[in-house]
Amino acid sequence: MSIASPQFLVIALFITSAAIAQPKAGVMMKQPVLGYRSAKVLTVGALQFKDLNKNGKLDKYEDWRLSNEERATDLLSKMSLEEKVGFMLISTTRLKNEGGQQASENKLQVTSDFNEEDVVATNNIFTRKPLPVPIMNVAGTTKGVTQFHLRHFIFRANVSARITAEWANKLQALCESDGLGIPAIVASNPRNHITQDASIGLSVGATTFSTWPGELGLSAMRDLKLVREFADIARQEWKAVGLRKGYMYMADLSTEPRWQRIEGTFGENAEWVAQMMTEVVLGFQGPKLNASSVALTTKHFPGGGAGEGGQDPHFDWGKYETFPGKMFENNLIPFRAAIKAGTSSIMPYYSIPKDLEYEKIAYAYNKRILQDLLRGKLGFKGVINSDTGPIEMMPWGAENLSVIERYKRTLEAGVNLYSGTADPAKLLETVKSGMVDTKLVDESVRRLLLEKFELGLFENAYVDAEAAEKIAGNAKFQERANVALRKSIVLLRNESKTLPLKAKTKVYFETYFPKRGSANPHNVYAAKNNNHNVEFVSTPEEADLVVLWITPGAKSLFESDGSPLYLSLSRNNVDVSYVNKLTEKKPTVLAINYTNPWVINEIYNDGNKANIKGVIATFGTSRDALLDILTGKFKPSGKMPFTTPRTEEAVKNQKEDVPGNLEAPGYSLFKYNEGLSY
Known part of the structure; x- marks a missing residue:
C-alpha cells in the first residue's frame, strides 16, 4: 500500500524548519512513497514524513532525509530496555487455521520454534477451517508485538500470495x-x-x-x-x-x-x-x-x-x-x-x-x-x-x-x-x-x-x-525457471549413444519414490498424447527401453535417531531386487534424484551395468524437464555438484571435512564437475 487508505484520516502538521532535524549534505531529498495505516503525516514544505511515535513533531528517526546511522541512533535512545530486549528475539508466527500444523481439533503440532507459552496461547484460537484466514493471532502475535515488543518473525505458512500479503499488512499495521x-x-x-x-x-x-x-x-x-x-x-x-x-x-x-x-x-x-x-x-x-x-x-x-x-x-x-x-x-x-x-x-x-x-x-x-x-x-x-x-x-x-x-x-x-x-x-x-x-x-x-x-x-x-x-509465480518467471530445471540435469553415462531417444521409441517410464504414507512407490507414465515424439507404454515387456527415475526415500533430518547413516539404496527404502529385475528385462536408462551422494553399486556396478545404457543425475526437477533431456528437446549441460562414493566402505573411510574430489583414489564413482552432452 503506497498511501493511507481513505478510511484513515491524514492530518498534515506544519512545523517550522527550525524544529526539523537537518539532513547532511549529499543525502537524497527525493520524497519516498509512504505507506501507513494509523500514523499521521507530518508535512514540511513539500515533503511528508510519518509521525510514528504520535508526538506531533518530526523526530530524527522519522526523517528519511537523514542517514540510517543517525536515525538508528536516535530511535535507540528512545527505546526502553524492555523494547530493546524484545527486539532481539525472532520467533515463528502462525496464521489462524494454518494448514498442515494441526494434529487434532485443538492441538497444535509443536515445532522447535515454540515455547510452551506460545503453544498454549495459540491453541486457544485454533479451529478447523478449509483454508487459513488472514487475521492476526490475537493470543500470540498481538501479545508478542504489544507486550513482548517483538518485531522479528519467521513465517512458516504455505498459503497463497494474497493471504501472505494480507497477513503481512495486518502485522505491519x-x-x-x-x-x-x-x-x-x-x-x-x-x-x-x-x-x-x-x-x-x-x-x-x-x-x-x-x-x-x-x-x-x-x-x-x-x-x-x-x-x-x-x-x-x-x-x-x-x-x-x-x-x-x-x-x-x-x-x-x-x-x-x-x-x-x-x-x-x-x-x-x-x-x-x-x-x-x-x-x-x-x-x-x-x-x-x-x-x-x-x-x-x-x-x-x-x-x-x-x-x-x-x-x-x-x-x-x-x-x-x-x-x-x-x-x-x-x-x-x-x-x-x-x-x-x-x-x-x-x-x-x-x-x-x-x-x-x-x-x-x-x-x-x-x-x-x-x-x-x-x-x-x-x-x-x-x-x-x-x-x-x-x-x-x-x-x-x-x-x-x-x-x-x-x-x-x-x-x-x-x-x-x-x-x-x-x-x-x-x-x-x-x-x-x-x-x-x-x-x-x-x-x-x-x-x-x-x-x-x-x-x-x-x-x-x-x-x-x-x-x-x-x-508470484507468473508465467514469465516460471518460463525462466523451466530453463533452469532442464539445465540442472546431469548426463553421466550414455552407452552406445542411446540418448537422445530416437523417434517412435517405445518407452516404459517409471518413477520410483518410496515415501511416507504411500503404499505404492511406483508411478508409470502412460501419456497417450505427448509432444516428445516417443511412445509411452504401460509395461516393460512392450518397451524398447526402460526409463527408471529413482528418488531414494531417505530419512528426514528430524526423523534422526542417532543410528548410523548410510548412502546405499537398500538402506534408503529402495527395493534393489525389484530394480535389478526390471533393468534385466530391457535396456535401461537410470535417473537418480540426488539429495545426497548416493551409493548405487547395488544396481549399477561392473556385474550388472551392461544393460544400463544411460545414467542421469537430477537434483529436484520436473518430469517434463527430464523428458526433454531424454528426447533431445534440450541438450544436457549440467555438471555434478559433488562426488559420489563407489561403496559404503568408501563412505566409512572418508574424512568429514575433505571434498570427495580430494579423497583417496578409488573413492569416486561419479566425479565432481562430471557431465556429458549430446
Missing part, C-alpha cells in the same frame, strides 16, 4: 499502531525450490512462487548468470508478499556425504560455492541493501558440513564437527564471498568444533569464532542471528550453565538476534542482573535497526495484495 511504530521484518526459509525434505526449518517446499531446481540443481547448472536471474526473480516474489528476509542460503559444503542437509547446499567445491553465494546475495539484496531488497541470512557459520559421522547438531549425538583432514579454512571460503557481497546476516550453527584450537563449545557461544574470526578476521559488520534454540534446546558445551548464564555467554560471544523463543523474560532478566554490559544490547539493536532502515520499512512496510497475486 499492528506494529505501526504500537509504541514507537517500529515496523516488523518477516523472514522465511526457502520457497522457490523442488525439495524432498520440506521440513519446518529447512524449506517450505512447493509454493505459489516460481518453481526452480533444488539448491544442488542450481549449482549443477554451472550458469552464474541464470543463478543471479533466479535470485532476482525470487526477490521480486518475496518482496511482493511482504517477506523481506530469507533464512538462506547455506554456504556449508557437502564434504560429509551422509549429512542429511546436503540437499540445501551448493555442493562440495568451496571456490564454486563462493561464486554461487555471491550471485544469490547480489540477486536478492542488490549491491547494497535497499528498499527493493530481500535481506539474506547466510548459514551456518563457520560451516556445518563436517559433522562427525554425518550426524547433525540439532541432536546431542551430532553435536561435534570434526576436521580430520585439517580443512577448516576451506569452510570459510564461501562465507568470505557472502560477506564481500554484503550478506545482511550470518547464522552460526549448534556444533562444537573438534580437532581445532577453538573452545569446545557451540559456535553461538564461541567468542573466538564469532568475534575474532567472523567480526575480526573476516570483517563481517552485519547481524549475527542465532539458529533456533541454542539457549533452551541445543546448548552444546553449555549444558551445565543456567539459561541466564547461557544468554550471558552468547551475548558476550556476539549474538545479536535470538531465534527460538517469543518470550523475552529470561534475556531481560540476564540484562537486568548486571551480569552483562548493556552496551552489548545497544549494539545488537543498532545493527537490527540499521537493517530495517536500509530496507525502507520505516517509510513503507506495506504491500499490494492484488499485485502480489500477479507477481
Whole structure:
C-alpha cells in the first residue's frame, strides 16, 4: 500500500524548519512513497514524513532525509530496555487455521520454534477451517508485538500470495499502531525450490512462487548468470508478499556425504560455492541493501558440513564437527564471498568444533569464532542471528550453565538476534542482573535497526495484495525457471549413444519414490498424447527401453535417531531386487534424484551395468524437464555438484571435512564437475 487508505484520516502538521532535524549534505531529498495505516503525516514544505511515535513533531528517526546511522541512533535512545530486549528475539508466527500444523481439533503440532507459552496461547484460537484466514493471532502475535515488543518473525505458512500479503499488512499495521511504530521484518526459509525434505526449518517446499531446481540443481547448472536471474526473480516474489528476509542460503559444503542437509547446499567445491553465494546475495539484496531488497541470512557459520559421522547438531549425538583432514579454512571460503557481497546476516550453527584450537563449545557461544574470526578476521559488520534454540534446546558445551548464564555467554560471544523463543523474560532478566554490559544490547539493536532502515520499512512496510497475486509465480518467471530445471540435469553415462531417444521409441517410464504414507512407490507414465515424439507404454515387456527415475526415500533430518547413516539404496527404502529385475528385462536408462551422494553399486556396478545404457543425475526437477533431456528437446549441460562414493566402505573411510574430489583414489564413482552432452 503506497498511501493511507481513505478510511484513515491524514492530518498534515506544519512545523517550522527550525524544529526539523537537518539532513547532511549529499543525502537524497527525493520524497519516498509512504505507506501507513494509523500514523499521521507530518508535512514540511513539500515533503511528508510519518509521525510514528504520535508526538506531533518530526523526530530524527522519522526523517528519511537523514542517514540510517543517525536515525538508528536516535530511535535507540528512545527505546526502553524492555523494547530493546524484545527486539532481539525472532520467533515463528502462525496464521489462524494454518494448514498442515494441526494434529487434532485443538492441538497444535509443536515445532522447535515454540515455547510452551506460545503453544498454549495459540491453541486457544485454533479451529478447523478449509483454508487459513488472514487475521492476526490475537493470543500470540498481538501479545508478542504489544507486550513482548517483538518485531522479528519467521513465517512458516504455505498459503497463497494474497493471504501472505494480507497477513503481512495486518502485522505491519499492528506494529505501526504500537509504541514507537517500529515496523516488523518477516523472514522465511526457502520457497522457490523442488525439495524432498520440506521440513519446518529447512524449506517450505512447493509454493505459489516460481518453481526452480533444488539448491544442488542450481549449482549443477554451472550458469552464474541464470543463478543471479533466479535470485532476482525470487526477490521480486518475496518482496511482493511482504517477506523481506530469507533464512538462506547455506554456504556449508557437502564434504560429509551422509549429512542429511546436503540437499540445501551448493555442493562440495568451496571456490564454486563462493561464486554461487555471491550471485544469490547480489540477486536478492542488490549491491547494497535497499528498499527493493530481500535481506539474506547466510548459514551456518563457520560451516556445518563436517559433522562427525554425518550426524547433525540439532541432536546431542551430532553435536561435534570434526576436521580430520585439517580443512577448516576451506569452510570459510564461501562465507568470505557472502560477506564481500554484503550478506545482511550470518547464522552460526549448534556444533562444537573438534580437532581445532577453538573452545569446545557451540559456535553461538564461541567468542573466538564469532568475534575474532567472523567480526575480526573476516570483517563481517552485519547481524549475527542465532539458529533456533541454542539457549533452551541445543546448548552444546553449555549444558551445565543456567539459561541466564547461557544468554550471558552468547551475548558476550556476539549474538545479536535470538531465534527460538517469543518470550523475552529470561534475556531481560540476564540484562537486568548486571551480569552483562548493556552496551552489548545497544549494539545488537543498532545493527537490527540499521537493517530495517536500509530496507525502507520505516517509510513503507506495506504491500499490494492484488499485485502480489500477479507477481508470484507468473508465467514469465516460471518460463525462466523451466530453463533452469532442464539445465540442472546431469548426463553421466550414455552407452552406445542411446540418448537422445530416437523417434517412435517405445518407452516404459517409471518413477520410483518410496515415501511416507504411500503404499505404492511406483508411478508409470502412460501419456497417450505427448509432444516428445516417443511412445509411452504401460509395461516393460512392450518397451524398447526402460526409463527408471529413482528418488531414494531417505530419512528426514528430524526423523534422526542417532543410528548410523548410510548412502546405499537398500538402506534408503529402495527395493534393489525389484530394480535389478526390471533393468534385466530391457535396456535401461537410470535417473537418480540426488539429495545426497548416493551409493548405487547395488544396481549399477561392473556385474550388472551392461544393460544400463544411460545414467542421469537430477537434483529436484520436473518430469517434463527430464523428458526433454531424454528426447533431445534440450541438450544436457549440467555438471555434478559433488562426488559420489563407489561403496559404503568408501563412505566409512572418508574424512568429514575433505571434498570427495580430494579423497583417496578409488573413492569416486561419479566425479565432481562430471557431465556429458549430446
